[in-house]
Amino acid sequence: MSRNRIKRTSRFVLCAFVLSLSAVRATPEVTLDDLRKLEIICFVPSHLPEGFRLQRVDITFDELHEEFDDIKHQLPLYSIVYSNDPQRGATFSIESAREGIGDRNIMPDEENAEETEIKTPLGPMYLIYRPKGKEGRKIEILTNWVEDENMKAEKAKDPQGHPILGRFHGFSAAGITLAEFQKIVDSLHPVNSNPETAPAAAGKTSALKIHPKVFNMIDCWISDSESPVVTEINLDAVEKNGNQFNTDDVKPDGEWTRSPTPESKEGFMRYRVLESKGNHYKVEYQENGGGTLTTASIIEFEIEKRNIRRDGKPVTIRVLRVSSYNQK
Structure with a gap:
């Protein structure tokens, strides 16, 4: 697939929570329970490859700038890392950004990289991975940024406004196959929801039958x-x-x-x-x-x-x- 088929986002990076996969370590101070306390949508997988365990959860808060003086609201960002070995193992990670995101579909070894698009419950995801080929474990897999439903709603309400609850989510992996990556992203759901009853995550019609x-x-x-x-x-x-x-x-x-x-x-x-x-x-x-x-x-x-x-x-x-x- 040619690079011009990959969706690009060119706004200046104001706030992204970037996590280094080379520094995977446990952080006992922050847990998934802390993510459940946040108002924003935080995605977690219900499926992981055998041997994978939660290694790290981080929460930061975006600083308010002069143009955000009217915002009286905390602006949290989150990231998560799962791995089968904290030192040299395979990893799956999630990072988030609030505004002004850059391009995630960039790899230093472009000549050995390949791109594709996959369908997921969160919508289409554009991937870049290396080495080339659909089979075998990949050194690195990166998705484009994915908008959550809060982000879509806020942009629809005010395209020029600054998002409060809306977030972009980026997914990365190393040392796993494309098939394993597909299974993980297919299982993503908000941390506060049951994966079997999470219409916001799965794009399904709500089972709740109440007149608006x-x-x-x-x-x-x-x-x-x-x-x-x-x-x-x-x-x-x-x-x-x-x-x-x-x-x-x-x-x-x-x-x-x-x-x-x-x-x-x-x-x-x-x-x-x-x-x-x-x-x-x-x-x-x-x-x-x-x-x-x-x-x-x-x-x-x-x-x-x-x-x-x-x-x-x-x-x-x-x-x-x-x-x-x-x-x-």
Whole structure:
């Protein structure tokens, strides 16, 4: 494959977390549990070649520059290294960048390198590797930068804006085959999610069946300031009240579940699942009234059963109970 088929990104490097594969060592101070505490998406594999173990996790925070004075938010970056031998073994590593990324598809020994494109649940990945040939273990494998869903959403909202939660992710390996590399990247998922139920990572439609209007009830009006407005909703009533919650216009849209707004067919209400574990969910909800403004919020909730009295009789209902709300 010729080099002009490889996607390039030419913006100036402001912040990338670059990890040296020659210095693989354990860092007990930082673990995967620390990544789970971050708001950003951090990818981890659920499959690794035999003998591979976690060797190192690092977290840094990007410094704010003058042009970011309006940002009152931590800007974390992360990196991870797995290896079957901390000193001389094969490795698989992940690094992240927030803005102004350069080209990862560069190798010093270009004459002995080869390029290809592979399909993954995160989208197409463009690889460069050496030595040439599809078979055998590779001295080095590098992917292009991959945008996560937060980055895509922030760029869609403001192409000239500075990303807050969005990140680019780069994947590298040494001493493994292309087939092994494919299996690893196929298993990547956000660290906070179950790999079997991670639609944001796998590009699958969410299994959560809730009308987007439910999240509209949680958000306040644009002209108001206090959210969440509603913190508990009877999902049994939502399912039965077809006039108020018309499901005919609710459609899957990639990883989003979407419906038009009552005010305008040009507008939309939509949500996507960021995390799910048991009865706990974390979603991003977006709303657009038909103009240029799209509002967004991150909502966490549990789906539970509770007992109430209706018309004097005890009944059990299924409710959505909000546990966390953050406006983006």
